[in-house]
Amino acid sequence: MKTWSVALLSQIYIPVSSAEQWSQFLAEPVKHWRQGYSARTLAYSWQEAEGFPSEVGSVMASVFPSAELLLAFPEHKVPLPGGVRPSQNDIWVLARSEGRLISIAVEGKVAEPFGPTVQDWQAEPNPGKAEQLAYLLSLLGLSEVPGTTRYQLLHRTASAIIEAQRFNAAHAVMLVHSFSQSREGFQDYAAFVSLMGGSAAENILVSVGFRSGVSLHLAWVIGNARYLSK
Numbered sequence: 001m002k003t004w005s006v007a008l009l010s011q012i013y014i015p016v017s018s019a020e021q022w023s024q025f026l027a028e029p030v031k032h033w034r035q036g037y038s039a040r041t042l043a044y045s046w047q048e049a050e051g052f053p054s055e056v057g058s059v060m061a062s063v064f065p066s067a068e069l070l071l072a073f074p075e076h077k078v079p080l081p082g083g084v085r086p087s088q089n090d091i092w093v094l095a096r097s098e099g100r101l102i103s104i105a106v107e108g109k110v111a112e113p114f115g116p117t118v119q120d121w122q123a124e125p126n127p128g129k130a131e132q133l134a135y136l137l138s139l140l141g142l143s144e145v146p147g148t149t150r151y152q153l154l155h156r157t158a159s160a161i162i163e164a165q166r167f168n169a170a171h172a173v174m175l176v177h178s179f180s181q182s183r184e185g186f187q188d189y190a191a192f193v194s195l196m197g198g199s200a201a202e203n204i205l206v207s208v209g210f211r212s213g214v215s216l217h218l219a220w221v222i223g224n225a226r227y228l229s230k
Helices: 019-025 038-047 054-061 118-123 129-140 151-166 186-195 225-229
Strands: 068-078 087-097 100-109 171-178 205-211 214-222
Touching (some): 019 038, 019 068, 038 087, 038 225, 100 151, 151 186
Parallel strands (some): 171 214
Antiparallel strands (some): 087 100, 205 214
16 A cells, blocks of 8 residues: 655644634735635634534534534644645644544635636646545545546545544544535535535535545535624
């Protein structure tokens, strides 16, 4: 079996006391920290919650009774092989339920798409992309993917598994926290869930079996629209 190595990123983290402080971790704060955009909306939703936002907690409870948020890291970068950029999670969460640890990669959305398709991503030249895609497919237990698959969904799900392995968590969750009033991007998410062997629905945690020794779950959670005006 082929093995991949990646460079570790910083292991020092600074706690925040307000949603506004989340903006410092964005690659382009001026561009992305705006009312009605996902970064700001997600930050206020999670910062003001005591633990999980209520809608997220309800979905998690369907599989993980009394799930407890232990740690949450905004804009958490998970290194990937191939020399391409790391997978930058909007939030990465370490949670616990009945003694079981859970790694949760959260992708916040309002009207933004899931980025390029695999076909479009491959079209941009970079010598490490073939290695990175092979790694992601191996980790997710896939032999191939349609070119129409959104690449972001692949590496975001992979990052949940990678961190589950790093923290010896039995479960990994890739959770889309969507505040879109028109369910922008849901069809792309549904196609990805189908590819992974599940059937997508809103506010449902879909279990898709073991991937690289970790029990994997996928979810699309509808966020509270009041945070769009924060």
